[in-house]
Amino acid sequence: MPNNHEFYVGYLPKAPSGIAALAKRSVIGLVLLTMAVALVLVFGQQRFAVSFFEFGKVQEFQGVVREWPIPLLISGSTGMALVAEGKHGASSLVAGLEGHSVKLSGTLIHRDGSEMIEVIEGSVQFLGKADREVSTIEDLGTHSLAGEIVDSKCYLGVMNPGHTKPHRECASLCIRGGIPPMFVVRDKSNRRVNLWLLSEKGEPVNQQVLDFVSEPLEITGQVSRISDQLYFRAAPATYKRLP
Amino acid sequence: MSQAYASVGWNRQKKLYDLVMLASVSVYLALFVGIGAIVHPNATVETLLIRGFGTGALLMLHVILSIGPLCRLAPRLLPLLYNRRHFGVAMFLMALAHGAFSLVQFHALGDLNPLVSVLVSNTRYDSLSNFPFQPLGLIALLILFLMAATSHDFWLANLTAPVWKRLHMLVYVAYGLIVAHVVLGVLQAETNRLLVMILGTGMVVVLGLHLIAGWRERKLDGTADLPISANGFVDVCGVEDIEANCAKVVTLTGERVAVFKYDGKVSALSNVCQHQNGPLGEGRIIDGCVTCPWHGYQYLPDSGASPPPFAEKVPTFNVKVVNGRVLIDPKPNAPGTRIEPAKI
Ligand code: HEM
Ligand code: FES
Numbered sequence: 001m002p003n004n005h006e007f008y009v010g011y012l013p014k015a016p017s018g019i020a021a022l023a024k025r026s027v028i029g030l031v032l033l034t035m036a037v038a039l040v041l042v043f044g045q046q047r048f049a050v051s052f053f054e055f056g057k058v059q060e061f062q063g064v065v066r067e068w069p070i071p072l073l074i075s076g077s078t079g080m081a082l083v084a085e086g087k088h089g090a091s092s093l094v095a096g097l098e099g100h101s102v103k104l105s106g107t108l109i110h111r112d113g114s115e116m117i118e119v120i121e122g123s124v125q126f127l128g129k130a131d132r133e134v135s136t137i138e139d140l141g142t143h144s145l146a147g148e149i150v151d152s153k154c155y156l157g158v159m160n161p162g163h164t165k166p167h168r169e170c171a172s173l174c175i176r177g178g179i180p181p182m183f184v185v186r187d188k189s190n191r192r193v194n195l196w197l198l199s200e201k202g203e204p205v206n207q208q209v210l211d212f213v214s215e216p217l218e219i220t221g222q223v224s225r226i227s228d229q230l231y232f233r234a235a236p237a238t239y240k241r242l243p
Numbered sequence: 244m245s246q247a248y249a250s251v252g253w254n255r256q257k258k259l260y261d262l263v264m265l266a267s268v269s270v271y272l273a274l275f276v277g278i279g280a281i282v283h284p285n286a287t288v289e290t291l292l293i294r295g296f297g298t299g300a301l302l303m304l305h306v307i308l309s310i311g312p313l314c315r316l317a318p319r320l321l322p323l324l325y326n327r328r329h330f331g332v333a334m335f336l337m338a339l340a341h342g343a344f345s346l347v348q349f350h351a352l353g354d355l356n357p358l359v360s361v362l363v364s365n366t367r368y369d370s371l372s373n374f375p376f377q378p379l380g381l382i383a384l385l386i387l388f389l390m391a392a393t394s395h396d397f398w399l400a401n402l403t404a405p406v407w408k409r410l411h412m413l414v415y416v417a418y419g420l421i422v423a424h425v426v427l428g429v430l431q432a433e434t435n436r437l438l439v440m441i442l443g444t445g446m447v448v449v450l451g452l453h454l455i456a457g458w459r460e461r462k463l464d465g466t467a468d469l470p471i472s473a474n475g476f477v478d479v480c481g482v483e484d485i486e487a488n489c490a491k492v493v494t495l496t497g498e499r500v501a502v503f504k505y506d507g508k509v510s511a512l513s514n515v516c517q518h519q520n521g522p523l524g525e526g527r528i529i530d531g532c533v534t535c536p537w538h539g540y541q542y543l544p545d546s547g548a549s550p551p552p553f554a555e556k557v558p559t560f561n562v563k564v565v566n567g568r569v570l571i572d573p574k575p576n577a578p579g580t581r582i583e584p585a586k587i
Contacts, residue, residue, distance in 0.1 A: 005486075006319070007526075007527045007529070007534075007536070008319075008321045008322055008325075008536070009529065009534060009539045010254065010256045010257065010322070010325040010326070010538060010539055011254045011256070011539050012256075012539075013254075013255050014255075015256065015322060018319070019319055019321075019322060020322075022319055022320065023320070023322040023323065026320060026323060027263055030267065030306065031267050031270065034267050034270065034271050034302065035270060035271070035274060037271075037298075037302055037441065038270075038271050038274035038275045038278075039274065039278065040437055040441055041275065041294075041298055041438070041441070042274070042275060042278050042279045042282055042283075043282065044433075044435040044437040044438045044441075045279075045283065045286075045294075045433060045435070045438075046432075046433055046434060046435065047283070047285075048283045048285040048286045048290075049285060050285055051285065053287075085352070086351075086352030086353065087352050087353035087354070088352075088353075088354075159287060159289075159290070159348070160285055160286055160287050160290060161290070161432065164431070164432040165372075165373065165376075165428070165431040165432050166376075166428050166429050166431070166432050167349070167432075168364070168365050168373070168375075169349055169350065169360060169361065169364035169365045169375070169377055170348070170349035170350070170364070172364040172365065172366075173349075173350060173353040173354070173355060173360050173364050174353065176353065176354055176355070176364075177353050177354045210366070211366050211367070215367075215373050
């Protein structure tokens with residue numbers, strides 16, 4: 001029979017030779033296409049941030065607790081934010097320990113020199129009352145800043161990528177669960193600067209910012225510094241969405 | 244003959260089909276995750292897996308959607324269609340892995356039920372660029388699940404072919420939702436134009452093939468609207484216009500009829516296979532039976548009934564051969580009605 005009279009019946013053990021050859025060629029073509037697509041997609045993705053979650057490597061940390069408004073462990077002149085496991089904040093883990101020396105176990109999260117600890121529940125040990133005052137507040141004035149509200153835990157390293165639109169739902173859920181919201185802006189030399197976002201009165205604003213996470217915003221508010229941490233106080237009602 | 248017909252279970256071609264498909268899927272995942280981990284050492288494994296499964300599933304969906312019109316245009320590619328259902332189920336499993344990993348990664352261990360979180364954590368239903376893209380993926384996944392769950396012939400028989408077919412047309416809704424899921428999701432953050440181009444190319448191929456195949460078919464239907472003569476019969480073609488053991492497809496009062504010539508006889512039956520509406524007129528007479536080009540279901544040409552023990556039946560048409568012309572009565576007979584073939 002001429003070639004174009006070949007007829008394929010799948011349940012017969014052998015396909016006609018011409019059709020079998022064509023099928024083989026099509027499959028090879030498809031596999032090559034598949035490989036090409038995989039490579040284009042691998043190389044087409046943006047570079048990933050240099051951020052770390054040292055998952056599985058539990059360490060012991062020692063320092064003085066700042067409980068409010070963002071739970072921190074101050075050790076020397078550096079502050080490390082504290083969060084709990086999953087999408088939860090650490091407020092309840094350090095409740096009542098303001099200004100006290102503690103020892104705790106946790107996993108380090110870090111990005112661009114900002115450090116955070118995922119505290120293991122039940123590991124916080126009271127060591128004693130700290131002998132010096134840990135916080136002096138430095139007022140840095142009023143600023144209008146453009147940036148994005150992120151959930152600090154994912155952004156600093158638990159997820160990568162851990163910000164922008166695809167991460168919005170997760171960020172909202174984390175902030176709802178008590179992870180401190182952070183406002184990420186760029187300074188004049190295009191370096192990222194992270195500020196803890198607070199209400200006008202300097203209180204946590206988690207539940208008020210859920211509608212505003214992971215999109216371009218302009219926020220006008222009061223910037224201040226306590227040890228190496230920057231804080232940004234503004235009323236959520238005044239946040240401006242940028243196009 | 245019915246021996247062969249009976250074996251539409253596992254067979255060599257299906258095993259080969261699945262083997263090649265699964266090998267290709269593995270190669271894709273290995274490349275995406277393996278090379279991805281080297282090129283992007285800072286990416287988390289979860290991200291690589293989520294992206295590998297998601298993009299793999301979407302690539303498979305493009306191939307699956309293209310096979311149909313490709314085979315309409317080039318029937319010699321039919322081996323690609325033969326076990327497409329397993330291809331579909333595998334694609335669903337890839338999409339499920341992507342969705343499940345995403346649900347765990349982005350929605351678990353929080354204060355909301357993960358499925359609730361998918362729907363409410365992004366509140367910007369009022370915005371396009373910020374529109375919640377994940378619920379679109381969830382709806383698509385549910386559609387793909389329905390299709391995978393009903394893919395077996397058991398459901399085809401129980402839901403009846405038209406309902407099943409309509410259900411499975413939802414794949415186009417799922418495709419649209421997934422494209423929106425990607426465009427409103429990851430493409431709002433990834434800036435490389437190549438990614439937009441690769442998705443755009445995929446859409447053009449799928450849409451283009453469907454348009455071309457549809458246009459060809461419309462043309463076929465259009466030309467065949469033949470006049471009905473006084474005695475109710477329609478002159479559809481000359482006997483010599485039909486190749487031996489093959490059919491010519493004609494459209495009579497809107498319905499496609501397959502006119503077969505075999506053993507010096509002519510019979511006419513509906514062009515629509517009872518299995519999955521395959522085009523019987525593009526089939527062959529094998530072992531005395533009309534054999535569907537898609538999965539090989541068989542029908543006796545004079546009665547339109549599958550040989551025992553099978554029960555599929557298609558409508559038949561009264562046929563005459565006068566002076567070398569084939570005449571057909573456009574009124575279909577009840578499925579399975581035996582009509583004396585016209586002798587040439
Ligand atoms: C429960 C349902 C789903 C959820 C929760 C979901 C979630 C997500 C998320 C969060 C992303 C962005 C991930 C990233 O940052 O890279 C994404 C991307 C994507 N999704 Fe889905 N998705 C779902 C269903 C689907 C389905 C059914 C498909 C069908 C193939 C699909 C295909 C994709 C593709 C191709 C991407 C882009 C690649 C990527 O970023 O992973 N998704 N999805
Ligand atoms: S459509 Fe499957 S055999 Fe005809």
